[in-house]
Amino acid sequence: MPQDMPPSGGYEPVQYRRNLPVRGFRPAYYLLGVAGVMVYGFYRFGKGIREQNELAREKMWSRIHLIPLLQAEEDRDQVRRFYSQQALEKELLGAETKAYNSDRFVRPTYAVTPSRVTK
Template identity: 75%
Template sequence: MPQDMPPTGGYGPVQYKRNLPARGFRPAMYLLGTAAIMGFGFYRVGQGIREHNELAREKMWARIHLIPALQAEEDRDQVRRYLADRAREKELLGSETKVYNSDRFVRPTFAVTPETPLK
């Protein structure tokens, strides 16, 4: 019996690795996709901050421009209260009695207090 010999040219390579197909994208593609999504998110956050600042500036200027009207309304209310107080004093005390020691006008101060206690 002749001894078995390897074929001419030798045996083929032995496959010892697993031959599984790669699933999905390469890791660099995932990294680029994540960076693109985060970049877009940061861009939108920046736009939101800019819009918020613009709205705050507009609100501040609206309040600044309303101050004279609000001050005039408060002054009219003070005059109305002052005249009502004078009329009430005249009705109660008569025209000859003076309530105050001087004729100098002192701006009245009103403290606004809430009707219900704050929690």
């Protein structure tokens, strides 16, 4: 009996790969896209921090420039209260009484100040 031999020209190549179409982009493109989004986010974040620092600086300087005005307003209020208390005292007691030996105006302190302890 004769032995089977391969056909002349050989067998066709065996297809062991699957020919599936590639879906989506290459991974490098996804990586570049994510890196681009992150760079843009960090840029906007830094820009926002600079803006906040500038607003805080502006707020601080506006408060510094308002201090003399607020101090003058507080002084006027203190003097008004002092004279109204003097008028009330004169109305109630009938005469002006002095608690101190001086006519100099002394700003009242409302805060509780602890006594100095020395050792």
